[in-house]
Amino acid sequence: MAIERIKLHRMALPLRSPFRTSMAVETHRDTYLVEAVTDTGISGWGECVAMDWPGYTHEYTDGAWDVTLEFLLPRLDRVRHDPNPQAVRAALDEIKGHVMAKTALSTAVLDAWLRERHQSLADFLGADKTAVDAGVSVGIPEAQSIDALMSEVAGYIDQGYKRIKLKIQPGWDVEPVRAVRSTWSTIPLQVDANQAYRRTDTALMRELDEFDLLLIEQPLPEDDWVGHVELAMSCSTPICLDESIISLGTCEAALNFGAARIINIKPGRVGGILESVDIHNMCLARDVPVWCGGMLETGIGRAANVALAAMPGFTLPGDTSASSRYFAQDITAPFELVDGQLLVPRGAGIGVDPISEVIAELTSAVAEISLTHS
Numbered sequence: 001m002a003i004e005r006i007k008l009h010r011m012a013l014p015l016r017s018p019f020r021t022s023m024a025v026e027t028h029r030d031t032y033l034v035e036a037v038t039d040t041g042i043s044g045w046g047e048c049v050a051m052d053w054p055g056y057t058h059e060y061t062d063g064a065w066d067v068t069l070e071f072l073l074p075r076l077d078r079v080r081h082d083p084n085p086q087a088v089r090a091a092l093d094e095i096k097g098h099v100m101a102k103t104a105l106s107t108a109v110l111d112a113w114l115r116e117r118h119q120s121l122a123d124f125l126g127a128d129k130t131a132v133d134a135g136v137s138v139g140i141p142e143a144q145s146i147d148a149l150m151s152e153v154a155g156y157i158d159q160g161y162k163r164i165k166l167k168i169q170p171g172w173d174v175e176p177v178r179a180v181r182s183t184w185s186t187i188p189l190q191v192d193a194n195q196a197y198r199r200t201d202t203a204l205m206r207e208l209d210e211f212d213l214l215l216i217e218q219p220l221p222e223d224d225w226v227g228h229v230e231l232a233m234s235c236s237t238p239i240c241l242d243e244s245i246i247s248l249g250t251c252e253a254a255l256n257f258g259a260a261r262i263i264n265i266k267p268g269r270v271g272g273i274l275e276s277v278d279i280h281n282m283c284l285a286r287d288v289p290v291w292c293g294g295m296l297e298t299g300i301g302r303a304a305n306v307a308l309a310a311m312p313g314f315t316l317p318g319d320t321s322a323s324s325r326y327f328a329q330d331i332t333a334p335f336e337l338v339d340g341q342l343l344v345p346r347g348a349g350i351g352v353d354p355i356s357e358v359i360a361e362l363t364s365a366v367a368e369i370s371l372t373h374s
């Protein structure tokens, strides 16, 4: 099997409702899908999780698209006759950074490679769960209304979500957490600041200790290792890192330095599924809990996340919510909650396919590149 061509499909899916974080308000999922087409007529799929502007990390959709065309495809070309996962990883890793672009491409190739072998991604990963617990990430309501927050959270709890994550920022932290905790005294609850605090906010972070949170996610800027270590020593709530963890090496540093006790794994943020597996394995060996983050993925990215989250070390519910949490119409058959869980796809590869009519309707640009290296 060889990879014959790569097709990039750019599209923007409207979100059901705006998603507000300390960084910005998202109204659409502006992304591109990578389709890796083999000489045996198989298509494998990957999704780019960059946002349309560089506010979560430095990557953004147009930039990922460009680096793919200019730098990643020529590297993939060299291994197109034997696109095994390790060879693809080594080829793409000649390029520094651009982890989200690499992940979209390498996942599409991995999907094609697995489909050719009739093996599911979950099986390839040694995933031992058939379903994964679903958590949900709750944005900051418009005008910071506690009433709006409470009714949104109540809706998710009614649907069966097993864990609630509240997005926080200065001015929207202790009070919303107190409100949710006083109504739902036992629901697993955590917060995510997306780097919005500073070292001077330690006392405020300590106020969260009384609410029995699972974790505080990425309170400080991604490069503030010292600040995270100091905060971790000051708070009883575990610190979890998201944006700071961009590789196995940064994960090891975070654990060794004591900057985090829990790790959020997102394939797009660490450069691929294989790197995610390495991080998972290290954390499992060290008894460090991990969970699968989310980037408002369509069904394509979600399928890969759910397979990953089914690995044994993923002991906390992920930001792997049902399709209906995000979209009126997903681009695959929708992921649905079953007793607060998502079923792990077991078909070949990622186990889901895009619905061609939906893709056709949403696609705004296509790039199709034949790989020609002999």
Ligand code: SMG
Binding pocket: 019, 021, 026, 051, 056, 136, 137, 192, 194, 242, 293, 294, 295, 296, 297, 319, 320, 321
């Ligand atoms: O996919 O449910 C989801 C979103 C989960 O909060 C979420 N993601 O920092 O963890 C995070 C954010 C990153 C994307 S926010 C636009």
Ligand code: MG
Binding pocket: 192, 194, 217, 218, 242, 243, 264, 293
């Ligand atoms: Mg986060």
